[in-house]
Amino acid sequence: MNIPAPWKRNTLTDPYFLTLAGTATGLASLGTASAPAAETAVAAASTKAPAQIRVAFIYPPSKTFSDDPNGWWSWPGNEFDAEGRQKKYVKELRKVEEELGVELTIDSQPIASNQQVSALTKELSEKRPDGLLLVMFYNRSLKQADALLKAAEANGIPVIFYIGLGVKHGAVAHYRRPGVYFIQSLDNLQAIEYGLRMVHARKRMAAARLLSITEAPAEQEGVEKFFGTTVRVVPFSQYAEAFEKVTIGEEARKWIETNQKKATEIRQISPKAMDNAARAYFALQQLLEKHQGDGLTMNCLKRGMLKPCLAFSVLNGQLIPAACENDFPAMYTQLLGQLLTGRPGFQHNPCFDTEGNTYYGSHCTCPIRVYGPSGDTLPYLLRRFAHTNEGSCAIQVFWKADDPVTMVRYHQGKPPSLDIYEGRVVASHPMPPAAGCTTNVEVKINDRPDACMVKGHHNLLFCGDHARKFRLFAQLYKMRIADTGSTTAWPG
Numbered sequence: 473m474n475i476p477a478p479w480k481r482n483t484l485t486d487p488y489f490l491t492l493a494g495t496a497t498g499l500a501s502l503g504t505a506s507a508p509a510a511e512t513a514v515a516a517a518s519t520k521a522p523a524q525i526r527v528a529f530i531y532p533p534s535k536t537f538s539d540d541p542n543g544w545w546s547w548p549g550n551e552f553d554a555e556g557r558q559k560k561y562v563k564e565l566r567k568v569e570e571e572l573g574v575e576l577t578i579d580s581q582p583i584a585s586n587q588q589v590s591a592l593t594k595e596l597s598e599k600r601p602d603g604l605l606l607v608m609f610y611n612r613s614l615k616q617a618d619a620l621l622k623a624a625e626a627n628g629i630p631v632i633f634y635i636g637l638g639v640k641h642g643a644v645a646h647y648r649r650p651g652v653y654f655i656q657s658l659d660n661l662q663a664i665e666y667g668l669r670m671v672h673a674r675k676r677m678a679a680a681r682l683l684s685i686t687e688a689p690a691e692q693e694g695v696e697k698f699f700g701t702t703v704r705v706v707p708f709s710q711y712a713e714a715f716e717k718v719t720i721g722e723e724a725r726k727w728i729e730t731n732q733k734k735a736t737e738i739r740q741i742s743p744k745a746m747d748n749a750a751r752a753y754f755a756l757q758q759l760l761e762k763h764q765g766d767g768l769t770m771n772c773l774k775r776g777m778l779k780p781c782l783a784f785s786v787l788n789g790q791l792i793p794a795a796c797e798n799d800f801p802a803m804y805t806q807l808l809g810q811l812l813t814g815r816p817g818f819q820h821n822p823c824f825d826t827e828g829n830t831y832y833g834s835h836c837t838c839p840i841r842v843y844g845p846s847g848d849t850l851p852y853l854l855r856r857f858a859h860t861n862e863g864s865c866a867i868q869v870f871w872k873a874d875d876p877v878t879m880v881r882y883h884q885g886k887p888p889s890l891d892i893y894e895g896r897v898v899a900s901h902p903m904p905p906a907a908g909c910t911t912n913v914e915v916k917i918n919d920r921p922d923a924c925m926v927k928g929h930h931n932l933l934f935c936g937d938h939a940r941k942f943r944l945f946a947q948l949y950k951m952r953i954a955d956t957g958s959t960t961a962w963p964g
Contacts, residue, residue, distance in 0.1 A: 523675035531610035603671035632667030673811035714755035753783035767793030788816035789841035817932030834908030891954035
């Protein structure tokens with residue numbers, strides 16, 4: 473598909489944008505510019521409606537068999553203690569509920585009869601929760617589980633369906649279908665947690681408001697068609713005005729000192745350039761607060777000293793999505809990846825080493841916190857923006873060799889799709905002699921025989937082995953996996 477250069481797009485008519493709407497409901501503020509990142513993110517999430525997830529355990533009470541000397545327990549057997557396991561699972565689920573900020577509705581009694589199935593089916597139809605978690609502890613409860621799966625499908629409700637290992641024998645391929653995250657594993661609460669996280673992420677995507685800072689003459693809003701994310705178009709003049717009004721006081725000085733202190737080198741960066749980097753960061757924070765935004769993208773090229781390269785790096789490290797060049801799919805991919813992995817992605821331009829069969833991505837806004845806000849930071853230096861002489865500040869980050877990475881790109885369409893790649897870091901090279909944008913990372917692509925098979929522009933590179941997480945999300949929400957030559961069998 474021929475995509476126009478982002479800095480040349482008319483946001484209001486761009487087919488990659490959305491259907492323009494009048495006014496969207498107000499969403500939570502990201503907090504003031506001085507708020508710590510973690511507190512800011514928590515404050516924003518806490519004021520949004522949580523994902524509503526219905527939880528049902530499926531098995532007959534133990535007394536059904538224990539009162540009958542000839543009772544046949546079938547799998548998993550009469551020593552399983554389903555009631556005790558349910559208590560254990562519920563305790564852990566309540567912890568996940570608090571950590572994610574979701575709302576779980578859990579019955580104390582298991583689903584054991586067709587009448588209970590009918591009652592829950594009616595409830596699903598009337599309340600339409602954001603997700604359904606089924607936990608099955610008894611082989612012969614499959615009919616009840618199947619009926620609930622059918623009801624969820626009819627109501628467009630994604631399902632996390634968990635069966636304990638050994639509870640069911642035989643084929644399970646028919647459960648590994650769109651709209652269902654099927655788990656058959658041994659007390660795998662971690663997998664269940666990820667299922668809930670996917671539902672949470674989808675809800676957050678729909679509740680988010682992202683800013684598009686561009687040449688538009690006036691503010692407008694629209695809604696992205698698949699995720700339901702609100703995008704507010706903000707005239708660039710608002711950013712420029714906020715930028716000019718930022719004073720370099722104690723707070724800004726502290727921000728500058730923090731970024732300079734951790735840098736291994738400061739190369740050709742003037743005090744004025746650092747002041748302007750701080751102005752960009754606090755101006756963007758002010759716009760996020762003013763518009764109750766959760767992230768942003770901008771027509772950022774050829775902006776002189778107003779370019780937000782370092783600001784974007786810091787915001788993404790705080791899990792506040794910031795995408796370059798007014799690229800909407802990159803912005804949605806960044807937000808989705810942060811929600812699913814808890815880590816920021818590196819939006820980049822593609823290049824290929826045809827002799828070494830590796831992929832080479834480079835750009836000017838790489839976050840240093842690729843392991844997440846509380847993880848270790850990567851080494852970096854501050855240097856001039858690579859392509860102009862005005863002297864604005866950019867950042868060069870050095871990725872750790874051998875780290876696993878996952879590359880993702882969201883594509884709108886019917887159905888929408890995710891393009892997903894698995895790889896491993898080879899090196900980040902000094903510049904010069906390497907060329908491109910300021911940060912570069914060379915990657916060995918593991919799931920394609922030829923690195924040149926990588927498609928797309930402004931893909932997002934996430935540190936860690938997260939490919940299966942993205943594929944599971946696509947499966948649960950009936951997205952297509954882009955056919956770009958992957959050799960990994962789903963789910964991998």
